[in-house]
Amino acid sequence: MTADTTPPTAANECDWLDAALVADGRDHAASYVDDAGFTARVMAALPAPAAVAPRWRRPAVAALWTVAAAGAAIALPGAVLDVGREAFRLLAAQPVSVAQIAAMLAAAGAATWGAAAWALRAE
Amino acid sequence: MASPPDPDAALVARAVLSDDRHAFAELVRRHQSAVRACLRKLTAGNHALADDLAQETFVLAWRHLGGYRQEAKLSTWLYRIATNCWLADARRRKEEPLGDAADEVADAAGTAFAEERAAPDHARGATMKLDLERALAALSEGERAAIVQCYYNDLSHEEAAFVLGVPIGTVKTHVLRGKQKLKAALAAWAPRQDA
Numbered sequence: 001m002t003a004d005t006t007p008p009t010a011a012n013e014c015d016w017l018d019a020a021l022v023a024d025g026r027d028h029a030a031s032y033v034d035d036a037g038f039t040a041r042v043m044a045a046l047p048a049p050a051a052v053a054p055r056w057r058r059p060a061v062a063a064l065w066t067v068a069a070a071g072a073a074i075a076l077p078g079a080v081l082d083v084g085r086e087a088f089r090l091l092a093a094q095p096v097s098v099a100q101i102a103a104m105l106a107a108a109g110a111a112t113w114g115a116a117a118w119a120l121r122a123e
Numbered sequence: 124m125a126s127p128p129d130p131d132a133a134l135v136a137r138a139v140l141s142d143d144r145h146a147f148a149e150l151v152r153r154h155q156s157a158v159r160a161c162l163r164k165l166t167a168g169n170h171a172l173a174d175d176l177a178q179e180t181f182v183l184a185w186r187h188l189g190g191y192r193q194e195a196k197l198s199t200w201l202y203r204i205a206t207n208c209w210l211a212d213a214r215r216r217k218e219e220p221l222g223d224a225a226d227e228v229a230d231a232a233g234t235a236f237a238e239e240r241a242a243p244d245h246a247r248g249a250t251m252k253l254d255l256e257r258a259l260a261a262l263s264e265g266e267r268a269a270i271v272q273c274y275y276n277d278l279s280h281e282e283a284a285f286v287l288g289v290p291i292g293t294v295k296t297h298v299l300r301g302k303q304k305l306k307a308a309l310a311a312w313a314p315r316q317d318a
Contacts, residue, residue: 016314017306024255025274028164033156038174042151042181043144 131197139189147188151181154198157276158205164271165209167260176212180205195285202276203286206268213264251312258308266301269294 073080131153137146158180162173183204184191191200259267265287272283273294280298284291306313 016312017302017309020251020255020309020312021270021274021302021305024252025277027252028160028275029277031160033159033163035152035155038155038159038177039148039151042155042178043148045178045182046144046147046185047182049142049144 135188135191147185154201157198158201161202161271161276162205162209164275165268168256176205176208179208199282199286206286210264254309258305261308262301262304266297269297270301273298
């Protein structure tokens with residue numbers, strides 16, 4: 001910055017500093033930082049794209065399970081009926097009162113709402 | 124009068140809607156120079172640190188590009204992320220450039236000035252730039268950031284307030300205080316009455 005002959009008043013002191021900052025800012029804006037592989041490094045640092053399952057996968061898996069279940073039911077009809085009957089008997093034999101069912105429902109509700117509140121708070 | 128179309132808007136849309144990494148790479152190529160240069164100023168010329176922070180800036184920009192509402196220019200939004208990255212890093216490093224450092228810088232500037240007073244204009248200009256850089260490095264983080272945004276990134280006070288996440292009044296105060304400190308540090312460069 002070249003010196004001038006005006007007296008150093010507060011105003012022109014600001015002027016010379018302003019001029020110096022503006023000139024330096026202009027040089028800064030005009031200078032170009034060469035990429036030199038920077039963009040490639042940024043792209044390599046990006047998180048990997050989320051693996052998206054193909055659309056056909058879910059119906060195909062459901063169909064395979066259905067076929068497997070149907071095959072088991074046809075091949076072993078007695079076994080399927082026996083398992084179902086025993087499972088029902090096991091559940092029905094449990095001495096569960098209405099009060100206990102209500103308590104279980106209340107506990108499940110409290111757990112669900114607590115988890116939801118925790119998730120919202122975390123977000 | 125209709126504002127000119129944002130040249131980045133189409134690329135941003137492609138990156139957000141189609142997860143298009145090529146579009147984002149083009150955005151990085153367009154803005155890397157400005158963001159890295161800004162961070163070099165903020166880090167007082169530490170190029171390696173500036174580039175690390177610039178990389179962090181663009182990775183964060185990619186993650187949050189869906190939240191970019193185009194209320195500000197993309198460059199201004201990137202400056203905001205870059206400044207936040209720099210501030211977070213400075214806090215991690217517990218960088219406290221205030222205090223004695225300012226006096227050392229002022230002394231250094233004065234010494235350089237005394238040596239270069241009689242040098243040709245281009246050499247004096249280079250010395251002045253060096254002194255200015257040293258004096259900027261001695262400012263507080265807020266003052267340095269405000270001056271860099273207003274003078275080097277050529278942002279308005281309003282845009283600088285957006286970048287720094289502070290009220291406009293705070294930006295003006297930081298700029299004013301920063302310039303007072305710069306004036307003290309660069310006193311030897313002030314125009315003299317006897318010239």
